[in-house]
Amino acid sequence: MAVPESDQYPSTSSPADAKTKRAVQQVKKRMNALARRAAGLLLSTVCLPLSALAADPQPTHEFTLDNGLKVVVREDHRAPVVVSQVWYKVGSSYETPGQTGLSHALEHMMFKGSAKVGPGEASLILRDLGAEENAFTSDDYTAYYQVLARDRLGVAFELEADRMASLRLPADEFSREIEVIKEERRLRTDDNPMSKAFERFKAMAFPASGYHTPTIGWMADLERMKVEELRHWYQAWYVPNNATLVVVGDVTPDEVKTLAQRYFGPIPKRDVPPAKIPLELAEPGERLLTLHVQTQLPSVMLGFNVPGLATAEDKRSVQALRLISALLDGGYSARISEQLERGEELVSAASTNYDAYTRGDTLFMLSATPNQQKKKTVAQAEAGLWRLLEELKAKPPTAEELERIRAQVIAGVVYQRDSITSQATAIGSLETVGLSWKLMDTELADLQSVTPEDIQKAARTYFTRERLSVAHVLPEETAHE
Template sequence: MNRLARRCAGLLFTLLLAPLASQAAEPQATHEFSLDNGLKVVVREDHRAPVAVSQLWYKVGSSYETPGQTGLSHALEHMMFKGSAKLGPGEASIILRDLGAEENAFTSDDYTAYYQVLSRDRLAVAFELEADRLASLRLPPDEFAREIEVIKEERRLRTEDRPNSLAYERFKAMAYPASGYHTPTIGWMADLDRMKVEELRHWYESWYTPNNATLVVVGDVTVDEVKGLAQHYFGAIPRRDVPPAKQPLELAEPGERQITLYVRTQLPSLLYGFNVPSLATAKDPRDVHALRLISALLDGGYSARLPSRLERGEELVSGASASYDAFKRGDSLFLLSAVPNVQKGKTLEQVEAGLWRQLDDLKKNPPSAEEVQRVRAQVIAGLVYERDSITSQASTIGQLESVGLSWKLMDEELTALEAVTPADIQKAAQTYFTRTRLSVAHVLPEETAHE
């Protein structure tokens, strides 16, 4: 494609994106209020279909856990479906299924959330079921004895029997030397083996309280009807003091760390992680938004730098990626991964050198304004399309609130991304892509261990 064609294509993409960005720049009607017991409620109106999503987020996850007691947050998530004062094990799920609702739950480093997607006129059912288990969860020992075995099998299937997942778990434990993010969300197997139902009872009583939760409702609703339902079903649940929870701050420059792992894989691979701030911990938010654009600049589709330069250009890798989670409660990681092109005889050492050439290029030469605009357009388009879903809108609100930020940032981030300049990108690269912040994992096939 010649220069004129590239400019025309870029202009066309910008023109196509403009209506989307304009539409996203107009915030939807969103309301927040709190009940007397401390439960925060955020309501976002979206009247395109007679459907609503209800999500209850608790500010607790694996980063809150201590050595020897890992996996508690995830195990409690499982047990939340095992009965309450009103219902027996699994009965709440049967009720929702008969209503045609979708329900599930998830646990992360920073939060645990439960959700239902259902007809707007059945929202009261979701509230009643969620309030019931918040107020009166049963933890039957026989149910726990069965469920902990399910959790251990889940760990085997999702981590221990999946070489890449196992390698990343070990890598993450090294990459976060000072914060609770080194703990796997599902927990270490030794801790699952010795977990007691009494520990889950204590965890539930410590963290599952209205003043440590956020109720998010998005869909064909009004704030007045949600307020009435929230007060009716949640208002009488008493608040309790919660333990102090400090941000998972990391050593700014822990020093270069490296690990070699042998797993059941056919191809070697490389993991790079730089210790960087998140939006919740950064002194300057521009650094965070610059890192978001760097991730897309390196790995944002066919024309991004890693695939165009290292994969198709130098034929150095058969695949490479970049990622960065800006929305964590504590400090984050900027991740790079790559698989050498073994058909061309390329090695991990050559791949490392290739990655550093790309990082050094960013540090020495700011990207062109044209490249930044193209990458920014891709990122914004992805955000706009993603938030066409009411579930995605609710999840963004819940995540922001649970990590100590405000839901209002979701209506402000397009402006923040638009403000990032090529100089901001160069500055972020110079600041954070250093060996003193770097963790490296060489992931090798098991059969090479003896070499």
């Protein structure tokens, strides 16, 4: 599984400057693209059975401390390196109207000092050890991580346990940091036409659940946010019995357990507020949003309200939706590329997205930019996307097409698992949204069980007008035409 980056907000509080972070994000995007291409190349040139691509599950262990902290350890002894991650079950979908952005703002303030260290000192300690560290917030979770030498794991634990137990939240630091967050929102969303359009689209597409809330928060809420609100948010959610500690790398479960007990064990558990699963209306009715923004190219977004793995009654349909996403947008031979881009020259770019690993109901999304050189319109691009969906509903894919797409998806999963950070992130996100890390080791078999008829059934069930949100994003100069 992969964690989507679109709704995640990495911290801007660590010492790395903005330029470096942008470079890191670009590298990650290029690596993801290379992974997809490598997967396709691998499977187009080497005829291997899919079972040969799946390595035996790595030794993985779990235990829970007396204070409720769950610990998952996955051994990977290829290099003397370890990744440590602490995941809290709280994100923007937990927030209420008028208090949006609390989870992300608290993530920033977690770097501003605790009982043992002052503002920024923990980051300096880790930097001097040659460690990589950062944090990110999403709809469903907030996570903090360090990648460092195996013999320095205790340092990461000590620093994380200290801020779990004794975050300071100084008012003067908050006053400065909230201005950083507001500027972050301006740069990423308010001054970014397509990001702003997607934010509005998401608010429309989730009429009933907390997923309509932007992770960074609405600007009006940031303007009136008080440090006391963050203090209450921290006290409510940042407790060991609402967290998961994930360690992957050159370690043994016994040494991790000893260190976890030493540093996290003394932190007392506390009751946490009840958290409602973000269930969405199954068929809210078709919704249309037209936005005029400062962009040169028009585009269209389609989103269908669908379940994720945590909420689906039919788990096989979730894997079918994953394969449909790849079937439509899985490279050069995928249907969007073959039919709409090269064949009809209807769109110049298009994509799909489906995140199955969410705490609540989610979206299956398609987006496209009409081919301006051929004078194609947003309405024509939308009709082209619909035609591909109707084809899936009318006729299942051939066994050969499904096997090709399935092999590509599985190869991509296996390729991604080569990274200890990706392994840790998969474990942490699964555990935090209410699933089990053990799904990592059954994921390939689940994908292999999907039949062409399952693809057709999922398309017929979920790609309906009653589940649809549509956004037409148009250049401002066309607003009065």
